[in-house]
Amino acid sequence: MKLLLLLSIIFLFTTIIIASINHDPNNEKNPSFYLIEKDERKCPKPKCGGYFISMLNEMGGEKTYVSELSTDPKLNGPMEIAEGRQMIGYGYTNRPSSRHYMEMVVIKIFISIQITISKNPHAQYYMIDSTKCLKPPCPMVTHLLNQGTDSHIKSIKNPFMSIPNIDEEWMTSRLYGMDDLHSIVQMTENDKKYTMTGMFIQVPDPIIPCPKVQDKCHGKEINVYSLDSNRCPVWMHCTMPTNCHVPMPKCQDGWDLHSFPSHPNGCLKYYCNPDFITPSPKIKSN
Structure with a gap:
């Protein structure tokens, strides 16, 4: 009977220690930047199929397995994951008491721009x-x-x-x-x-969605715009149509084409934007 009571006390004490470790509030106070890679191993979740994370700029680049990515309330909007792209997460690891595997709690997420360029392992x-x-x-x-x-x-x-x-x-x-x-x-x-x-x-980019596109021109006039640094259209003035000879470019893989009637004569101006960011608002051109 005494042995059973002693074992019960030890179990209770151990449970309290584990719970205090799993819910250590200091984890939330010390977020870091991690490279995030999808786990491609084939076995039942949560043992496989999560992510491997490694802290940036750390010698050795040791990888840690996390069963899932969860979002911190500070994250701006829903978490966006671009399949096939490198990702960096700013956050911290946590082991919920109800689970056997760690998770990463994400505060900010960053996705790599696709460009053909020589990589350097020492960067x-x-x-x-x-x-x-x-x-x-x-x-x-x-x-x-x-x-x-x-x-x-x-x-x-x-x-x-x-x-x-x-x-x-x-x-x-x-x-x-x-x-x-x-x-x-x-x-x-x-x-x-x-x-x-x-x-x-x-x-997400931008954090706040662009305001509604202004349309102030009448008849045959064309609305002319510029773009601000968030790629949101800014109305400038009205102009009459003119002959424009601007060839439509083709964006490389990983990029989407966007156009808008631009200053000064309303001819279309083209931009290539990363395909994972929020598209710029579409503008009707006459």
């Missing part, structure tokens, strides 16, 4: 902030993710700006963390010269 992951100065070009500040290391650099070689028909204002905004969206970039460094080899866009 590291950064966020970049622009600065203001009296005499341009102004230096930039790089933040080495998960390491707390900041550096000032003068320039970055950015092949992503050379993507055909890229929206440069949108790209610049995302690169430097404007509009409350901050991209993650992979970069190599050689003799203090930095080259981007990868770029991950935070989704």
